[in-house]
Amino acid sequence: xKTAQSMHGITLLDALxxxxxxxxxxxxxxxxxxxxxxxxxxGIHRAQAIYLIGDLSERIRSNPEALVQHAxxxxxxxxxxxxxCSTTCSPAEKAARDMAEWHLSVQAMLGHGQAVVFELSHxxxxxxxxxxxxxxxxxxxxxxxxxxxxALIRNASNTAxxxxxxxxxMCHLQSIxxxxxxxxxxx
Numbered sequence: 001x002k003t004a005q006s007m008h009g010i011t012l013l014d015a016l017x018x019x020x021x022x023x024x025x026x027x028x029x030x031x032x033x034x035x036x037x038x039x040x041x042x043g044i045h046r047a048q049a050i051y052l053i054g055d056l057s058e059r060i061r062s063n064p065e066a067l068v069q070h071a072x073x074x075x076x077x078x079x080x081x082x083x084x085c086s087t088t089c090s091p092a093e094k095a096a097r098d099m100a101e102w103h104l105s106v107q108a109m110l111g112h113g114q115a116v117v118f119e120l121s122h123x124x125x126x127x128x129x130x131x132x133x134x135x136x137x138x139x140x141x142x143x144x145x146x147x148x149x150x151a152l153i154r155n156a157s158n159t160a161x162x163x164x165x166x167x168x169x170m171c172h173l174q175s176i177x178x179x180x181x182x183x184x185x186x187x
Contacts, residue, residue: 042135048109049131049172057176059098065091067178073099073117126177132169
């Protein structure tokens with residue numbers, strides 16, 4: 001026969017085990033919730049990158065005269081290009097302004113995200129766009145942590161091997177095709 005004192009000890013042990021099991025379950029649920037939030041944020045950033053590439057495509061298509069000189073779109077942005085011309089812009093000036101504004105949009109939407117536009121070697125009428133951003137960082141990130149454009153360009157040349165994204169970054173790579181036959185009227 002068990003004494004009353006030993007029954008209290010078993011009840012206390014049962015309560016401690018129950019608390020341990022419940023806390024493990026709660027921590028498991030919290031872990032799943034945090035992972036879901038991180039995956040949602042990654043999806044949002046990927047959608048923003050796709051939107052930005054669509055925006056770039058529309059900017060380029062709206063200025064077909066500059067597309068013939070598509071090297072304008074490949075050059076790294078110059079901070080002075082955003083305000084260089086106002087209402088009467090040449091096609092080249094408009095392209096430089098559009099690219100400067102677009103690069104600023106990439107940085108703003110993706111928290112110091114970086115982008116590079118490059119010509120694909122197999123086609124003169126197709127541009128590649130690589131956008132890179134750090135996951136789980138906010139707009140207050142130290143700018144020294146951002147990817148350098150020359151590193152992105154080097155990595156973009158490795159797209160055939162699938163090693164185009166620097167370590168610690170999320171990337172989106174997409175091509176934009178512009179049939180030059182549509183712009184044959186340009187001299």
